[in-house]
Amino acid sequence: MAAEITIHLVKTFPGRPPIRARIRYPVEGATVLILFGPSGSGKTTILRSVAGLEWPEEGTIRFVSRVWLETASGIRVPPQERHVGYMSQDYALFPTYTVTGNIAYGLSHLPSAERKKRVDEVMELFQLRGLEQAKPRELSGGQQQRVALARAVAPRPLLLLLDEPLSALDAPTRLHLRDELRVLLKQLALPSIIVTHDWAEALTLGDVMAVIRAGEVLQVGAPIDVFSRPQNADVARVVGVETVVKGRVVEATGGMLRVSVDGTALLALEAESIGPDVFACIRAEDVVLEQGRASVSSARNHLTGTVQSVTMLGALARVTLDCGFPLVAMVTRSTVEEFKLAPGLVITAAIKAGAVHLVSRQEA
DSSP states (O other), X not given: OXXXXXXXXXXXXXXXXXXXXXXXXXXXXXXXXXXXXXXXXXXXXXXXXXXXXXXXXXXXXXXXXXXXXXXXXXXXXXXXXXXXXXXXXXXXXXXXXXXXXXXXXXXXXXXXXXXXXXXXXXXXXXXXXXXTTOOGGGSOHHHHHHHHHHHHHTTOOSEEEEESTTTTSOHHHHHHHHHHHHHHHHHHTXXXXXXXXXXXXXXXXXXXXXXXXXXEEEEEEOHHHHHHSOSSHXXXXXXXXXXXXXXXXXXXXXXXXXXXXXXXXXXXXXXXTOOSEEEEEEOGGGOEEESSOOSSOOOSEEEEEEEEEEEEETTEEEEEEESSSEEEEEEEHHHHHHHTOOXXXXXXXXXXXXXXXXXXXXXX
16 A cells, blocks of 8 residues: 555635645655645644644544554644654744854754764755855845755754745746756655745646645645646636746757647747756647737747637637647637637647746656
8 A cells, every 4th residue: 555645634624614624645755745736825833734833623634554543543743753844935944053054953863973973964965055054144045045944853853844045036046946956856755835925836846746825725636737737727727827837948049949739839938947847838828729820929939729619608719629739718709700610620739939938847
């Protein structure tokens, strides 16, 4: 029987919808679960419940063979006995401690020599050499994040819990450290649960993703499956990106990247630290439908597709095309009527290169 994590809980708060989470998924050495949803949806409460920092009124939390919570049997394992690593959104570094002191904080149970050895190992892993005596205020945002992560990992936890680990960083640093964090998590071979509301982080970091809204878990699955095949309209509204497909960068020239998606070529703007394996992400409102080829168009992508379905949504319509890969467009009702959009119709989809957003992925 495969090892699993089970999270079933009910947690109530005054004046807010109750959190009713049911998540169960197989876990291996480096499996990353993403808790994804808007602010206030209950993601952090679920994470803190797994850590033992929140106590649900009802529920069960199991990690492999360990039962951390089972309210029906009166089992409530305290945080310090769960052996998890926890990193909060603001990092919570001790301002008067050095980098070494912060990392060593959770190692007081070890003899002095072992504690020093473990701190040295973690300093090396997280590229913190030369900062041993620095205080948090002397570090950059990226360095603070690495110190906080190193402190969480140093005691060799069974499970790593990260609450919005990149949100405190500026955009360029966040982009760089997103890929770096994925590599580190794989190197650590440590199961992790990460809270985020950023879809690019979810795709980059996650193996499994739970979409949460108003305390309810709406869908659980591989991130690309959830983004590209939301099981209902509520999930589609939360994830917000209608087309997410796997691709491979095959050429870079003139500031453009040519990406092959199941044999179909897409042009995207060149970006740093991208490829060769990517997710190509396109929002439905960035897809323009044309009959034939428009005489004047700044779009670099003109894809011939066959209409698979047309779903009316009031004044708008969601149109799904087969362009060699599934592509979703959002158009007006008048466009549906003018083009006589219906299943089987062949039409052109125009997409600007800047609207094709590439996110790095690691090929299994």
